[in-house]
Amino acid sequence: MPGVRWGRPEWVPSAAFWAFMVGRASEPVDGFVGREVSLAHEIGFCLLGGYGITAEVNHAVHRALAADGIFEPGRRPGADEIEALLRRPVRIGERSVRYRFPKQRAGRLADALTLIETDPPPSSDALAFRRHLMRLPGVGPKTASWVTRNWLGSDEVAILDIHIIRAGLLIGLFERPIRLPRDYEALERRFLQFCVALDAKPSLVDAVMWRAMRNIGRGPV
DSSP, X not given: OTTOOXXXXXXXXXXXXXXXXXXXXXXXXXXXXXXXXXXXXXXXXHHHSXXXXXXXXXXXXXXXXXXXXXXXXXXXXOHHHHHHHHXXXXXXXXXXXXXXXXXXXXXXXXXXXXXXXHSOOOSSOHHHHHHHHXXXXXXXXXXXXXXXXXXXXXXXXXXXXXXXXXXXXXXXXXXXXXXXXTTHHHHHHHHHHHHHHHTOOHHHHHHHHHHHHHHHOOOOO
C-alpha cells in the first residue's frame, strides 16, 4: 500500500510483523465476535469499556451488572440504579477496583438500554446498524463499530481504538494530524484496505493488533 513501510517480521511493530502475527493467529481471537447473549448485553459491555477502562475492569463490571439483571429484556433500569451498582468495587485478581466513570456511564447506559428496546437498530445492514447506534447518547463511531462487529460479526467496519491508531501511525498507514471522530471513516477505509493487502479478515487484524499493542505498552500518538 502507498505510504506503508513494510519492514521485516522481526521488527516490532512493522507491517511485516503484523502480517506474520495475523498469519499465526486463529479465530476467534479473545472473544471479539459474537460474545454476548443479547444486544443489551453487547451494548452494555461496549459502553462500559473504552477510554480509561482496562479490559479486565470492563469484564468484571459487566459481569456484576449482568448478575443484577440490568440487561434483562424489559428491565429498563434507571441511571441511579446503574450508578449505584457501578460504585461498588469489583475484584480483579487480588485487587479491589472501583469503576472510574460511574455517573457518566450510568446515564449513557440507561438511555441506551431504553432506546434499543423502543427503537431497535436494523440488523440486515451493518453500516445502517452502526449509524443507528451512533444516535445513542455517548456512542461515537468506535463504540458503534465495536457493537456492530461483536453483534453482527461484520467485517464491513473496523474498531479503531487508541491501540490500532498507534499501530497505524507507526507503519505509515495513518498520517498526522488525526481528529476524531471527524476522521474515523477515512482511517477505517485505509485500515480495511490494509486488511485486503494482508488477505486477512479485519476482525482478525484489529484483534491481533489490539492485543499486541496493549502488551507492548503505551507510546506516542
